[in-house]
Amino acid sequence: MPLLLGSYAPDVMSKWFVYGIHIGGWDLKATDPVQFHRGWPGVGFTHSLLYGVVWALIFWRVFGSKTWALSFMIGQWAHAITDTGDTVGTMLFFPWTIHIHFGAWAYAGQTGRLTDAAAYFSGPGAVWDLVWIVLGIFSWRVLTRSYFEQHVFPADAFWSKANRFVPMTALLVAYRAAFFYGTCRWIAWSIWAHVVHHYPYDISWGGPHWVNAAHSPSLTWPQLAGVFGIVATGVAIFFVSRREFGRRSWAAIRSRLKLA
Amino acid sequence: MPSKRQWMVAAGYAVAGAVYIAIGVFYTDILLSFFVALAYLLVVAWLVPAGVRRLF
Numbered sequence: 001m002p003l004l005l006g007s008y009a010p011d012v013m014s015k016w017f018v019y020g021i022h023i024g025g026w027d028l029k030a031t032d033p034v035q036f037h038r039g040w041p042g043v044g045f046t047h048s049l050l051y052g053v054v055w056a057l058i059f060w061r062v063f064g065s066k067t068w069a070l071s072f073m074i075g076q077w078a079h080a081i082t083d084t085g086d087t088v089g090t091m092l093f094f095p096w097t098i099h100i101h102f103g104a105w106a107y108a109g110q111t112g113r114l115t116d117a118a119a120y121f122s123g124p125g126a127v128w129d130l131v132w133i134v135l136g137i138f139s140w141r142v143l144t145r146s147y148f149e150q151h152v153f154p155a156d157a158f159w160s161k162a163n164r165f166v167p168m169t170a171l172l173v174a175y176r177a178a179f180f181y182g183t184c185r186w187i188a189w190s191i192w193a194h195v196v197h198h199y200p201y202d203i204s205w206g207g208p209h210w211v212n213a214a215h216s217p218s219l220t221w222p223q224l225a226g227v228f229g230i231v232a233t234g235v236a237i238f239f240v241s242r243r244e245f246g247r248r249s250w251a252a253i254r255s256r257l258k259l260a
Numbered sequence: 261m262p263s264k265r266q267w268m269v270a271a272g273y274a275v276a277g278a279v280y281i282a283i284g285v286f287y288t289d290i291l292l293s294f295f296v297a298l299a300y301l302l303v304v305a306w307l308v309p310a311g312v313r314r315l316f
Contacts, residue, residue: 169306181298184281
């Protein structure tokens with residue numbers, strides 16, 4: 001559950017304002033949707049690694065759950081890193097406000113929800129989603145009742161608390177809902193875009209090129225060097241802490257077994 | 261390979277998915293929110309079968 005919530009967290013409060021909504025006689029929409037969604041000033045910080053870390057600290061220190069902290073952060077990081085695949089990218093290292101972007105598929109959020117959907121499900125983004133659907137089908141065992149009862153349910157207290165009010169069958173359905181939704185929306189939007197409306201496929205790099213995509217400027221060499229430095233530092237910290245953790249764990253095991 | 265019962269469950273979800281997709285293609289608003297899909301799935305894969313079992 002926290003993994004799912006984390007993966008939705010970056011867009012949950014912002015996407016409606018990017019596309020715009022109509023309430024009564026009011027039209028609410030960001031004047032600069034791209035800046036609002038991914039930039040600063042704006043809510044682009046929701047697509048940064050730091051945002052996931054802050055929420056993880058809240059879940060860990062305030063609510064006392066390491067499982068929720070780590071899972072939420074993984075989900076949020078997955079979203080933030082995945083969105084670097086489009087032509088705008090994300091401020092991954094916020095408060096450094098440069099946009100990390102690989103430009104694999106067109107960012108078209110500013111064109112409205114329907115054109116954005118048509119573009120996304122016509123380009124490399126659709127292929128990227130399909131990879132995960134196929135991986136999910138190959139991993140079908142994680143969707144079975146036995147896997148849910150033996151691995152998922154005991155690992156997260158949310159499920160046992162929810163089980164006081166709703167039966168296990170309903171929880172199992174809720175657990176499967178994310179894969180159900182991801183698969184069905186992919187098929188439905190593809191049919192809508194290509195069978196009902198005949199938008200052309202263009203899975204070339206940066207496509208589809210028929211849409212008016214938004215772009216971030218390319219990184220300069222000093223910026224690239226800075227990014228490389230941050231990533232290298234992060235990797236080094238990860239391996240050193242892992243080694244340190246391994247050394248301490250081994251010492252604890254030896255002490256417990258009275259080997260030394 | 262999945263058991264016969266697991267295939268039956270998967271077929272049930274496939275039918276539920278086909279209906280959701282058919283609605284979604286013509287009424288795209290339901291494709292925009294995970295929570296709408298969750299509510300739909302709870303109704304068709306839990307509440308309705310539970311109600312039918314209770315009736316018969």
